[in-house]
Each structure stands twice: as structure tokens, then as C-alpha cells.
Amino acid sequence: MTAVMDPPAPPARPTGPVVRARRIARRVAGPWTYAALIAVLAGSAFPVYWSFVVSSQTPDAVDSVPPVLVPGGHLFANIARVFDTTDFALALMNSVIVSGTVTVSVVLFSTLAGFAFAKMKFRGRNVLLLLVIGTQAIPTELGIIPLYMMMAEFGWAGEIHAVIVPGLVTAFGVFFMRQYFERAIPDELLEAGRMDGCHSLRLFWHVALPAARPAAAVLGLFTFMQAWNDFFWPLVVLVPENPTVQTALSTLASGYTTDYTLVLTAATIGTVPVLLVFLLFGRQIVGGIMSGAVKG
Amino acid sequence: MxxxxxxxxxxxxxxxxxxxxxxxxxxxxxxxxxxxxxxxTIWVSLQHRNLLDEGGAYLVWFDNYATLFADPYFWNSMGNTLSLWMLTTVPQILFALGIAALLNRKVRTRTLFRMGVILPNITSVAAVTIIFAQLFGRDFGLVNWVLDLFGAGQIDWQAGTATSHIAIAVMVVWRWTGYHALIFLASMQAISPSLYEAATLDGASGWQQFWRITVPLLRPQIIFTTIIATTGNMRLLAEPLLFNPGAAAATGGSDRQFQTAALYLYEQGFTKYDFGYSSAIAVVLAIATIIVAGFGYLVTKRIQTD
Known part of the structure; x- marks a missing residue:
């Protein structure tokens, strides 16, 4: 985890009153600020930590008073139990396929459309762009009944492509890439390419795509995590025999025996992939959100 | 040519x-x-369409809406939706402002803290709800254990309307506050330091500066966040569904005490397969969301700017 953190800060310089006065705008954090931030950090991390603790205990330990707050040694036994009692392997595989396909597709189509919107002139461009921005705000979940009817009609209900296909594009992705291209590629560069007789698809492939890599990566991270965590639509359209991780969790939690160890072990397993992505690329994710990358 | x-x-x-x-x-x-x-959805909402009926679908115009407006379960779910909207949106924005102000100071290991606040947002809503449902358990939940230390006794969080709403609101606020905090932080960093310097020379305290300078300058982001949070919080579904998982999960508690409108839509659509009625709920919920978001806009727009 430390690998992705800031390099250690240099030793604090002596801050006399003069220096401090100049630094008023960005107050140097005092002990209370740190105490508050550490409390926030602890609150943020605790439920995830707690899930891990329960996953590593025997079922009896969960019901003990006072509660056990440190990890035990039963993590692997519990993981084995999850895979033995449920079809969690299938759920994981389905989630990998769904999230992987959706991520590649969203990044590709968003980059293509974003490039066209930012760097090509065509009739109706502004109207179409407004349409993209407008549809970002629409809660498409409210169309879930007709969407389900369509999937039933196509014979896709219960199959994972019913989850994949509606996720192949997002308005957010198109807008996000468009904003990036607008700033990242100078028009002169493309103009020069055109003068050399470059077809626009070649311009896209050799100029735009390499330049778009940082933004495409951030979009890919967001899309992957969102697809992995998606719950409502998979719950509706899939069947318990062919689940994603999230719907499998829901089925497991709905069982008549409330074996919290088993349920929370599954929750922990299902969280590990996004947690890994987060620990490796957390800096980029933070940067993406702060630069206005609002999830749609 | x-x-x-x-x-x-x-x-x-x-x-x-x-x-x-x-x-x-x-x-x-x-x-x-x-x-x-x-x-x-609008067209389906004008039909009688139930998968369990042999007769097929036919147009009934506004019958579904008439039934809906006379349906106490629907009004119950709308009440719960509004209550949860209030209990989630307001704390989210206030806490996010506070956390952003903390992060805006010169903090060492700032990446660690920024990643820390966004961690809840990347976890899955299903996993988080299951974890919180356990934490809020009546007999062995950690929350009750802590409250017990202070002599508060055992609370059956799921049983009451207020307690169940608080528990669900905690899950939502936990998940989204850090995300909004980072958006606020990005805007706070763009505020010119000279404004604070001048205020300090005038003898304004940090608290006054926060409310008189920072918050008014963040008005566009606060409006934006309120609308985004409203559209999300008006259609909470996973949290009430998984707070009390089991055969009757879609009712949101034994007395429907935490059934949201989105959950009622789910119950009608996917446990009773009444697609027409469910679509009518979707349409009314969409309109209600626009109205509430508009209300949120009018309130946040009134933040004073000089």
C-alpha cells in the first residue's frame, strides 16, 4: 500500500510567526486536525476491516460479547466454505467477464465519440453533445421494467449479456473523454496530420489514442469499479443460478440460516478485486474525482 | 464539375x-x-400488464395511477423515501464540507487521507449493506454493544421506523460523504488565499471565514452536489432490500417501515410481476425526484454570496 503513497514529507521547517502569517490561506494542520482526520479515516476503513475480521473467525466468535476485534486464523477455512456451499466461483467469473467487457467497451466507444465531439466539425454536433450531457442526468434505472421486457423478448433474461449490453456505453464516459481531448490535443497537430493525408481513423489511432491514455485509464478504473459493484439491474435480470458477485451476495444473505461468517467472508472476497484496484490506483481515482470526474 | x-x-x-x-x-x-x-415506461404505466395474468396487456389509461394514489403502501413508501432523503442528503453535504475543510489544510500524507475518505465509495453497496446490517444487529451487533457501554440498552434497529431510517442513512452517508468531500476540496483549493488574509486582518475567526467565505464561494458545487445526491437518495433500493434480507425483503421490514418507493417498485414489478403498476410507480417517482431536486436547488441557491 505504501508504494502508491506520497513520498515521505521532508522534515518540517521551523515556522516562525512571519512564515505562519504568510501561510494563513492553507493552515498548517494542528494536532486537532490530525485527530479529526484519523477519526474519519478509521470510520471509513472500519466496516471493511470488520468484514475482514469476521471472515477470519469461527461463527461462535461473531456472537461473543465483548466482540472480537482482531483477525483470527480461519480466513482460508471460511473462504473454502464459501466456495463449497455456494457457486461463488461462477459469480466471480461472471463478474470478471461483465466488468471486463463493459470497461473495454465504455473506454473504446467513449474515446471515439469524445474525439469526434472535441476535435471534428460536423453538422448537429452541438445538439448531439447537449443530448449526451442531458442524458447524463437521467436516472435510466427507472426504465427497468421495459428493459426487462426487452431482455425477455430477446431471450436474454438470466444471461450475463443482458447485464453487459446496456452497460456498453455511458454518457458520462463520452463527456469525460470529450473534455479531456478538448484540452489535451492541439488542433494544429491534427491539422498537420490531415495535410499529410492521414485518414481520420489513423489520426485517431496514432495521435488521439496515445494522447488519451491517462484519461482513458481513469475512465477505465471508474467503469470497472462501477460495473463490478452494480446491483439493481443484475438482481432483476439474472437468476440465482447464474449470478454476479453482488447478486450472489444478496442470495447468500437472504438464506434462512444467518451464518454471518459465511456471508461476510463472501462480502470480503467480493470486495478484494475493487480494493486491489483502489490500492494500486487510488491516487488516479482521487485525481479523477477532483478534476470533475463525476460518476454518472 | x-x-x-x-x-x-x-x-x-x-x-x-x-x-x-x-x-x-x-x-x-x-x-x-x-x-x-x-x-x-410511460406507455406501460397506462396498461394493465401483469405477467401472471393470462389475458395479456391492454390499455387502461390512468387506472394504475388512480389505484396508486389510493394505495396506502405507496404513500408509506413515498414518506419513507422523503424521510431517508432528508436524513441522507443534509448530513452528507454538511459532513463533506467539514471533511473538505480539514483536508484543505496543509496535511502530511495527504494522499493517504484522501484515499481514506473515498474508500467507502468504491466498496459495493451490497457488501456494505450486509456488513452494516450485521453491525446494527439486535443481539450481537457492534453498534448496540458500544451503546450498551454507555447504558443505552439494546435497540432493535430494524423494528422501528426512526431507528431503521437512521441505520440506513448511516450506510448511505458513510458511502457518499467522502466522494462529495473531494469535490468540495477541489473547489476550496481554487479559492484565492488573499480573501482569507484580508478576513484575518479584519479579525474574522476561522469559523466565520468558513461560513462567510468558503461556503458562499462553493455555492455552485453545493447546488450540484445537492442535486446529484438527491437523484441518488430518492431511489435507494439496495440498502433497504438488504438491511433485512430474506423471503420478505422487498417489503422493507415487517411493517414496511423502511420500504422506499424504489423498493415498492421492485416489489410490484419483480415479486408480483405487475409491470403496469410498477411502471406507474417509476413515473411518479421520477416526477417526485424532479420536484425534490428543484426544492434542493431553491434552498441551496439561497446561500449568501456577496
Missing amino acids: VLMDKTTRRHRWDTKFSPYAYVTPYFLIFGVFGLFPLLY
Whole structure:
């Protein structure tokens, strides 16, 4: 985890009153600020930590008073139990396929459309762009009944492509890439390419795509995590025999025996992939959100 | 007509038609699987359409709406939705402002803290709800254990309307506050230091500066966040569904004490397969969301700017 953190800060310089006065705008954090931030950090991390603790205990330990707050040694036994009692392997595989396909597709189509919107002139461009921005705000979940009817009609209900296909594009992705291209590629560069007789698809492939890599990566991270965590639509359209991780969790939690160890072990397993992505690329994710990358 | 060489003609053709080809995948897929179902919901809401009925679907115009407006379960779910909207949106924005102000100070290991606040947002809503449901358990939940240390006794969080709403609100606030905090932080960092320097010279305290300078300058972000949070919080579904998982999960508690409108939509649509009625709920919920978001806009717009 430390690998992705800031390099250690240099030793604090002596801050006399003069220096401090100049630094008023960005107050140097005092002990209370740190105490508050550490409390926030602890609150943020605790439920995830707690899930891990329960996953590593025997079922009896969960019901003990006072509660056990440190990890035990039963993590692997519990993981084995999850895979033995449920079809969690299938759920994981389905989630990998769904999230992987959706991520590649969203990044590709968003980059293509974003490039066209930012760097090509065509009739109706502004109207179409407004349409993209407008549809970002629409809660498409409210169309879930007709969407389900369509999937039933196509014979896709219960199959994972019913989850994949509606996720192949997002308005957010198109807008996000468009904003990036607008700033990242100078028009002169493309103009020069055109003068050399470059077809626009070649311009896209050799100029735009390499330049778009940082933004495409951030979009890919967001899309992957969102697809992995998606719950409502998979719950509706899939069947318990062919689940994603999230719907499998829901089925497991709905069982008549409330074996919290088993349920929370599954929750922990299902969280590990996004947690890994987060620990490796957390800096980029933070940067993406702060630069206005609002999830749609 | 002037003769053009082959390359120029191809170039013309390219610049004229390629852009459409590039944006087509988006509009095609979104149109078919996003926009069309959304609009078709209105049509379905005017039909009697129940998968369990042999008779098939037929037009009934506003019958579903008439039934809906006389349905106490629906009003119950709308009440719960509004209560949860209030209990989630307001704390989210206030806490996010506070956390952003803390992060805006010169903090060491700032990446660690920023990643820390966003961690809840990347965890799955299903996993988080299951974890919180356990933490809020009546007999062995950690929350009750802590409260017990202070002599508060055992609370059956799921049983009461207020307690269940608080528990669900905690899950939502936990998940989204850090995300909003980072958006606020980004804007706070763009505020000119000279404003604070001048205020300090005038003897304004840090607290006064926060409310008189920072908050007014963040008004656009606060409005934006309120609307985004409202559209999310008006259709909470996973949290109430998984707070009390089991055969009757879709009712949101034994007395429907935490059934949201989105959950009622789910119950009608996917446990009773009454697609017409469920679509009517979707349409009314969409309109209610627009009204509430508009209300949120009017309130946040009143933040004073000089």
C-alpha cells in the first residue's frame, strides 16, 4: 500500500510567526486536525476491516460479547466454505467477464465519440453533445421494467449479456473523454496530420489514442469499479443460478440460516478485486474525482 | 464539375461522414437500452400488464395511477423515501464540507487521507449493506454493544421506523460523504488565499471565514452536489432490500417501515410481476425526484454570496 503513497514529507521547517502569517490561506494542520482526520479515516476503513475480521473467525466468535476485534486464523477455512456451499466461483467469473467487457467497451466507444465531439466539425454536433450531457442526468434505472421486457423478448433474461449490453456505453464516459481531448490535443497537430493525408481513423489511432491514455485509464478504473459493484439491474435480470458477485451476495444473505461468517467472508472476497484496484490506483481515482470526474 | 484527385475526394468523404460513425455506437446503444425503455415506461404505466395474468396487456389509461394514489403502501413508501432523503442528503453535504475543510489544510500524507475518505465509495453497496446490517444487529451487533457501554440498552434497529431510517442513512452517508468531500476540496483549493488574509486582518475567526467565505464561494458545487445526491437518495433500493434480507425483503421490514418507493417498485414489478403498476410507480417517482431536486436547488441557491 505504501508504494502508491506520497513520498515521505521532508522534515518540517521551523515556522516562525512571519512564515505562519504568510501561510494563513492553507493552515498548517494542528494536532486537532490530525485527530479529526484519523477519526474519519478509521470510520471509513472500519466496516471493511470488520468484514475482514469476521471472515477470519469461527461463527461462535461473531456472537461473543465483548466482540472480537482482531483477525483470527480461519480466513482460508471460511473462504473454502464459501466456495463449497455456494457457486461463488461462477459469480466471480461472471463478474470478471461483465466488468471486463463493459470497461473495454465504455473506454473504446467513449474515446471515439469524445474525439469526434472535441476535435471534428460536423453538422448537429452541438445538439448531439447537449443530448449526451442531458442524458447524463437521467436516472435510466427507472426504465427497468421495459428493459426487462426487452431482455425477455430477446431471450436474454438470466444471461450475463443482458447485464453487459446496456452497460456498453455511458454518457458520462463520452463527456469525460470529450473534455479531456478538448484540452489535451492541439488542433494544429491534427491539422498537420490531415495535410499529410492521414485518414481520420489513423489520426485517431496514432495521435488521439496515445494522447488519451491517462484519461482513458481513469475512465477505465471508474467503469470497472462501477460495473463490478452494480446491483439493481443484475438482481432483476439474472437468476440465482447464474449470478454476479453482488447478486450472489444478496442470495447468500437472504438464506434462512444467518451464518454471518459465511456471508461476510463472501462480502470480503467480493470486495478484494475493487480494493486491489483502489490500492494500486487510488491516487488516479482521487485525481479523477477532483478534476470533475463525476460518476454518472 | 472540377476534377478532384482520389485522395481529396476520400478526404472530403472522410471529414464529412467519419464523425457520425464515431458517435453512432454511443447513440445507438444508449437509444435502444437507455432512452427507449425510459420513455416506454410511460406507455406501460397506462396498461394493465401483469405477467401472471393470462389475458395479456391492454390499455387502461390512468387506472394504475388512480389505484396508486389510493394505495396506502405507496404513500408509506413515498414518506419513507422523503424521510431517508432528508436524513441522507443534509448530513452528507454538511459532513463533506467539514471533511473538505480539514483536508484543505496543509496535511502530511495527504494522499493517504484522501484515499481514506473515498474508500467507502468504491466498496459495493451490497457488501456494505450486509456488513452494516450485521453491525446494527439486535443481539450481537457492534453498534448496540458500544451503546450498551454507555447504558443505552439494546435497540432493535430494524423494528422501528426512526431507528431503521437512521441505520440506513448511516450506510448511505458513510458511502457518499467522502466522494462529495473531494469535490468540495477541489473547489476550496481554487479559492484565492488573499480573501482569507484580508478576513484575518479584519479579525474574522476561522469559523466565520468558513461560513462567510468558503461556503458562499462553493455555492455552485453545493447546488450540484445537492442535486446529484438527491437523484441518488430518492431511489435507494439496495440498502433497504438488504438491511433485512430474506423471503420478505422487498417489503422493507415487517411493517414496511423502511420500504422506499424504489423498493415498492421492485416489489410490484419483480415479486408480483405487475409491470403496469410498477411502471406507474417509476413515473411518479421520477416526477417526485424532479420536484425534490428543484426544492434542493431553491434552498441551496439561497446561500449568501456577496
